Amino acid sequence: MEHPYLLIAPISVVLYAWLRRRSKISEKHLPPLIPISPEDIFSKPREAYGAALQEHGPVIAVKRKGNLEYIVGPEYARHVLTCDRLFSFEQGSAAIMNLQPIMALTGGALFRDLNDFVREGIIARIDEIVHRIYPIYDRDGKAFIDLVKQAPDLGSKSQLDSFQHSRDTIAETTLILLLGQEYVSRRNMQIIEDVSNGMAELTGQFQNLSFIGKYLPWIWVFLTWANVILIKIPFGFLRLLGPQIWADVSRYEAMATSGVLPKSEKRLVSHRQDVQAVRRTKNRHFSPHLYCNLIIMPHFRIGPYHVGIRSALSQCGEYLGPLRSSTVVSQWVLFQLAVRPEYLEPLREELLRIREEDETGTLRLTAASLREARLLDSFVREVMRLKGDTISTMRYTTCDAPLGEYIIPKGSFVTPMSCTVHENPEVFGVESTEFRGFQWAERSKDAAMTGSAHIVFGLGRFACPGRVLAVNEIKLIVLCLIGRATPSLLEGRFEVTDPLNTVTQPPKGTLVFTPLEKPIL
Structure with a gap:
């Protein structure tokens, strides 16, 4: 054609007509867009989302x-x-948690490798792990209550006391689980807590508490990435702990090449996990040493939304790292026990029943005895059900996805509203919002068990793989405290810190611990 540019006009008309037609089809099948104000979303999301779903649902x-x-x-x-x-799950978690660059660097396999790492390296060895970490929880629980006895005002000064106590304990056990006893030091524990907070910032867990985060999200994401990726991680974790981990990975790589593995392990996560991680990275254009650091770092972050590694990078929040998530949920349990003291005596009686003697005749808790703590397990499950989770794990549509009478466009965020699932009257009856702490013991459903009416840890293939470890950690924290003291609340009340995010934000209030005259532990 002599003047091909003349085709621009008719092509433009056809394209415009197609887009208009597509827009009409999309608008017809799209769920209704509900104009909820940012103030309502961040201050009372349950009420705002719940009313919108009730009026316009089941998808909005x-x-x-x-x-x-x-x-x-x-x-x-x-x-x-x-x-x-x-x-x-993978695309949704990476996008909502601002982790797309890391996903790209790892060839999109980060969540799968984290999942395998936890399932094969930790959950398969849960009995051995609990045996190893119980003395740490017992020691720290006793030390905390001893401080309360020595300085009565210490226990009532701030809610952060018990939170910090639990976080320090989990930080130490995380070091032992992932790196080994020789890594345990006050400096390294502080590094882990700093990285935990940095990863929490990076994945948006404090975003709702910031004015910029709520109303200028893109600026917040940019500033947070610059702070965490360019400052906290390079000058904290990678500079101080990275060289030692790098040397260990090099040694594991040599073992993988030679086929010779040591008979004795110096840490609980087996060398096999490191070797497999190294072998997997050989097929990627990515440093296996740095990749192993990326695999390890998320565990220092938050922990089952999932808690545990759920939350392996999401609640990974859903892979939620146990350091923050398990600590937060343990605080929710202690706060609920403080306002529901009638549950304490049955739980202490259960503690007396489940203790076991070790080879020296010392009473202790084991993985088997924790499995027998059915009343506490039920209480933990009920706390997680009713503590007010608003939205669940974020998903990302891979195509124009049909959902009932609607079509969700490709590349969209989709998530269930958790509290409507956990308080569904069709499942739980007319008293679905009533707290019944021991009902799950009667129904033989443990806290780590997922289901269509219990999505705290997610559901399906990407349900939090670390939920068993997380529940065990929560039980250990709670038992080692209530076996020595009675929790109560200053002024008898507490507030929800972030109504949109109860998974990684503890309640706001002042926990007071009154030591028992005759401690059980």
Whole structure:
């Protein structure tokens, strides 16, 4: 054609007509966009989302922090969380937690490798792990209550005392689990806590508490990435702990090459996990040494939304690292025990029953005895059910995904509204919001068990792999404290710090511990 540019006009008309037609089809099948104010989203999300779902549900669209999110009620929660072909956990978690660059660097395998790391290296060895870490929880619980006895005002000064106590304990056990006893030091524990807070910032766990985070999200993401990726991690974890880990990985790589593995292990996570991680990275254009550092770092972050590694980078929040998530949930349990003291005596009686003697005749807790702590397990499950989670793990549509009578466009965020699932009257009856701490012991459903009506740890293939470890950690924290003291609340009340995020934010209040005259532990 002599003048091909003349085709621009008719092509433009056809394209415009196609887009208009596509827009009409999309608008017809899109869920309704509900104009909820940012103030309502951040201050009373349960009420705002709940009312919108009740009036316009079972699927609604809401704009939050610069993103268009699709919120689903209990009708479609299971489908969204289990159909990874349409609703991707990996893409959703990476996007909502600002982790796309790390996902790109790892070839998109980060969450799968974290999942394998936890399942094969930790959960498969849970009995051995609990045997190893119990003395740390017991020692720190006793030390904390001894401080309360020595300085009565210490226990009532701030809620952060018990939170810091639990966080320090889990930081030490994390070092032992992932790196080995020789890594344990006050400096390294501080490094882990700093990295934990940095990863928590990076993945948006404090975003709702910041004015910039709520109303200028893109600026917040940029500033947070610069602070964490360029300052905290390079000058903290990588500079101080990185060289030692780098040397260990080099040694493991040599073992993998030679095929010779040591008979004795100096840490609880087996060398096999390191060797497998190294072998996997050989097929990637990515340093195996740095990759192993990336695999390890998330565990210092938060922990089952999932707690544990759920939350392996999400609640990974859903892979939530146990350091923050387990600590936070343990605080929710202690706060609920403080306002429901009638549960303390049955739990202490259970503690007396489940203790076991070791080879020296000393009474202690083991993985087997923790499994027998069915009343506490039930109480933990009920706390997680009713503590007010608003939204569950974020999913990301891989195509134009049908959902009932609607179609969710490709590349959209989709998540169930957790509290409508956990308080569904069709499942729990008319008293679905009533706290019944021991009901799960009667139903033989433990705290780590997932289900269509219990999505605290997610559901399906990407349910939090570290949830068993996380629940055991929570039990150890609680038992080692209530076996020595009675928790209560100053002024008898507490507040929810972040109504939109109860998974990684502890309640706001002042816990007071009154030592028992005759401690059980």
